[in-house]
Amino acid sequence: MSKFLLHINGQDHSVQAPDEESLLSVLRNRLALTGTKYGCGEGQCGACTVLMDGAATRSCQIPAAAAAGAKITTIEGLERQGRLTPVQDAFLEEGAYQCGYCTSGMIMSASALLHDNHSPTDEQIVTAMNGNVCRCGTYPRILAAIKRAASLSAGGTR
Amino acid sequence: MTTRETASLQISVDRRGFLKLLGGGLLVCLSPSSALAQESGRGFRGHELPNDVSAWIHIGADGRVKVFTGKVEVGQNIRTSLAQAVAEELRVPFESITMVMGDTDLVPWDMGTFGSRTTPTMSPQLRNMAVAARELLVEAAAKRWNIDPSKLTASAGKITTPDGQKFITYGNLTRGEDLVKSAPGDPPLTPATEWKIAGTPVPKANGHDFVTGKHQFPSDIVRPGMAFGAVLRPEGYNAKLDSIETTAAEKLPGVKVIRDGDFTGVVAEDAFTAHQAVEAIKAKWTMPSQPSNQGLFDYLKANPDGESKPDHQSGSVADAYSSGDVKLESRYTTEYIAHTPLEPRAAVAEWNDGKLTVWTGTQRPFGVHEELMQTFKLSPKQVRVIQPDMGSGYGGKHTGEAAIEAARLARAAGKPVKVVWTREEEFTCAYFRPAGLVEIKSAARKDGTLVSWEFHNYNSGPAGIETPYETPNQLIQFHPSKSPLRQGSYRGLAATFNHFARESQIDEMAHALHMDPVAFRLKNISNPRLRAVVRAAAEKFEWDSAKSSPERGFGLSCGTDKGGFVATCAEIAVNPSTKNVKVQRAVQAWECGAIVNPDGLRNQVQGALVQGIGGALFERILFSNGRIENPHLSKYRVPRFSDTPQIDIILLDRKDLPSAGAGETGIVGIAPAIGNAIFAATGTRLRHMPLTPEDNVVKS
Structure with a gap:
């Protein structure tokens, strides 16, 4: 059991949790940040993706204690003063979901990708996103949404 | 059925309390005499719909509309499409509707959300109530203004006089009047050709909550x-x-x-x-000692679960088969597969x-x-x-x-x-799509006319088992088996495997007859709706110029189930050294009557195809002696971005036909289309689903 501070979406959270407890479990079960989803528990589906210092990270694969000191962003932290990010806007505009359970992880992975690469090719998107599963099979729409987000960002709308 | 009949209504104490909770306003209850209400209330362990109501619409004094249904939203987009249907008939803006779904204290009893039944049964039921509500509101306004109700127009949540001088909103009309009325059972519905809200690509309701993580699953x-x-x-x-x-x-x-x-x-x-x-x-x-994948299909055939009768029988398959010019006898198999919903x-x-x-x-x-x-x-x-x-x-x-x-x-x-539940619990404690075995004997004359079709399905199920090909002599039968693993419902259920077996066999017949697979199908299909999707898919795919080679194969399949008609074309590439198969392109034509939401429909039909790639190519449950051996996503492969081909979806909108459901049947076409494409490229006929669990075409 350890006590530590997590810096999430611009706020500090004091957490007490066993050393081995995952960041995902702490987010969901101790801090009620349920936008980040559990899908497989082994880093295979991407539903639990968050940003740690800007990098897409599977929160089920990292102990929460190891995330102390990092700048963590979850899906709840993207919207600022009622304004969505280009990636969120693009997912809405393309209708890039069905049940929506994978959407948080998809948006976080796509945000990291577009941060590193402003105009990825289809092939680069597929490579970067291949660890995220949409069981409803909306991949073509997610691909279109990521390209739309790239052009939204390039157009200087944000 | 007497239309326009108004049945007396009894509202239980609970429902009255509930109405108070909602505040005053108009509450519409469909007459229990409605044919639809009775259909959906029967046949489930004797469960009848409650007599007081079968469905509800409530219009508040603020003009907000609440619609109550026992159907649930699971990604198939009915929260949006049902609201569109109600908005259309009630003549209110889409945004004024809130769907209250799947809360047993608030909504009328419902059997469940499965079998693609929401669009063909719940939607007309709610539309009936919406029309009834609109008529009551018009009558109330007519009474208030002392004017002939047929002269009034209901639109955008308000009722207007013929000269356009006076109007009253639904909210103002219901305020203080505490209207609680039963409604006529089967009022006339707005034809699809006149739809303004239904039939349009309204975005998913509450989409904002899904992109911000606010929605609570x-x-x-x-x-x-x-x-x-x-x-x-x-x-x-x-x-x-x-x-x-x-x-x-x-x-x-x-x-x-x-x-x-x-x-x-x-x-x-x-x-x-x-x-x-x-x-x-x-x-x-x-x-205890139990079966494993090894020997599973012999086990299923040898262990019937009760007696079964033919699902369809006509003529004599024995005589017709022996007298046929081209005959084929084949055996197809499919493994158990898991739903793997991303939320356990x-x-x-x-x-x-x-x-x-x-x-x-x-x-x-x-x-x-x-x-x-x-x-x-x-x-x-x-x-x-x-x-x-x-x-x-x-x-x-x-x-x-x-x-x-x-x-x-x-x-x-x-x-x-x-x-x-953990992912492992999802794999080990839930249930699977049934494994199964299909045995087919088919015969045709030299000119390509099918004459005999004998089809036996062991364990996988009877959905989609009947053939759409005109064949005078048929014996089609589902044989239930004792399943070693827990099995149950699945999107499309057996329709996927039955289509895989049938469409592979039909393809093989076409090749044996030296006929083009599309021409052979069209020769033996009379249903105009099925013919239309086959033609639409083949045209978009440019089937006529698609010539297969050892490294590139083109395949087609078609079928119908639950009121949906589908034709699928697939193009595959075969790596010459590894023999790995990659699906490059797919075209799927779809028709299910009048389209309620073209964007949602396209999403469903495309998603079903993508999901179908998993069962077609690599999904399978491995088990041994009562233990599931691959209960993790690292060992159970599901389709990913890299497995997804370029996809074209063609929607045929038949505004003259009632809308059928579209959540399931879009999954049935891709497996046989891929299998047929692999045959066209390699000459190897794969009869087992998944087709390429190790990625490559294993030479038989």
Whole structure:
């Protein structure tokens, strides 16, 4: 059991949790940040993706204690003063979901990708996103949404 | 059926209380004489719809409309499409409607959300009520203004006089009048050619909540004072508990171990500790010897589960087969596959003064309601099941295991308890799409006329088993088997495997006859709707110029089930050295009557195709002696971005035909289309689903 501070979406959270407890479990079960989803528990589906210092990270694969000191962003932290990010806007505009359970992880992975690469090719998107599963099979729409987000960002709308 | 008939209405005390809760306004109840109401109320273990109402619409004084249905949103987009249908008939803006779904305290009884039934049954039921409500409102306005109701126009939530000088909103009209009326049963509906809100690509309701993480799925529900539960699972199928030692688990901080007959579970203050506690329980099990993948299909054929009769029989297949010019006899097989909904089963249960409330992900809230009543010996009013829009189901969430587990733990712990299944529990404790065996004997004349079709399905199921090809002599039969693994519903269920077997066989017949597979199909299909999708897909795919080579194959399939008509073309590439298969391109033409929401429909038809790639190429449950050997996403491969081909979806909109459901049948075409494309490229006929579990075409 350890006590530590997590810096999430611009706020500090004091957490007490066993050393081995995952960041995902702490987010969901101790801090009620349920936008980040559990899908497989082994880093295979991407539903639990968050940003740690800007990098897409599977929160089920990292102990929460190891995330102390990092700048963590979850899906709840993207919207600022009622304004969505280009990636969120693009997912809405393309209708890039069905049940929506994978959407948080998809948006976080796509945000990291577009941060590193402003105009990825289809092939680069597929490579970067291949660890995220949409069981409803909306991949073509997610691909279109990521390209739309790239052009939204390039157009200087944000 | 007497139309325009108004039945007397009895509102129970509960419903009256509920109405008070909503405030005044217009409440519409469909007459129980409606044919649709009766259809959906019958045939399920004698369960009849309650006599008081079959469905509800409530219009508040603020003009907001609440629509109540027992159907649930699982990603198939009915929260949006049903609201469109109601908005259309009621003549209100789409945005004014709130759908109240899957809450057993608030909505009328419903059998469940499966079988692509929402669009063909629930939608007309709600539309009927919306028309009735509109007519009542018009009559009320006419009375108020002392004017002929037929002269008034209802539009955008208000009623206007012929000269356009006077109008009154629905909200103002219902305010203070406390209208509670029964409504005519089968009023005339707006034809699809005149739709203004239905038939348009309205975006998914509450989309904003999904891109911001605000939407609460069942596994996201948090209740005050809530604890977390986990359950001890048996070592495998048919395992018997020999001994159990719980001391170590009970020593963990705040852990309570709960035993109740065969059930052993734990409650802890946090989820991590709950799972640690279950792992700390030492249990010894005895497992009987059981079947494995090896020899499964012989086992299924040799172990019938009761007698069966032909699903279809005409002429004499024995005579016709022996006299045919071209004859083929083949055997097809499919493995068990898992739904793998990305959100596993989950429930939060809470007991208050003897009343049990459970939030859970299920396609059958009232089925779970009944399971909870029986398990805990409660009356209907002592149980409430609430289904927040969930992380999909695909037929995999019909049952209430997680709800019962959470309720049992919550009762023992004396506080609300959440249970979320792990991915491994999803694989080992839920149920699968049935494995199966199909044996076909078919014969045709030299000119390509099919004369005999004998089709036996063992265990996989009867959905989509009948052939759409005109064949004078047929014997088609489903033979239920004793399944070694727990099996159940699945998107399209057996229609996928039955189409795979049939469409592979039809393709092989075409090749044996030296006929083009499209020409052979069109020669033997008379149904104009099926012909239309075949032609549409072939045209878009440029089938006529698609010539297969050893490294590139083109295949086609078609079929119909549950009112949907589908034709699928696939282009595959075969790596010359590894023989790996990659699906490069797919075209799918779809028709299911008048389209309610073209964007949602396109999404469903495309998603079904993508999901179908998994079962077609690589999904399979590996099991041995009662144990699932690949209960993880690292060992059970599902389709990913890199598996997704370029896809064109063609929607045929038949505004002259009633709308059918579209959540399922879009999955049936891709497996045989790929199999036929592999044959066209390599000359190898693959008769087993998944086709290429090791990625490559294994030479038979």
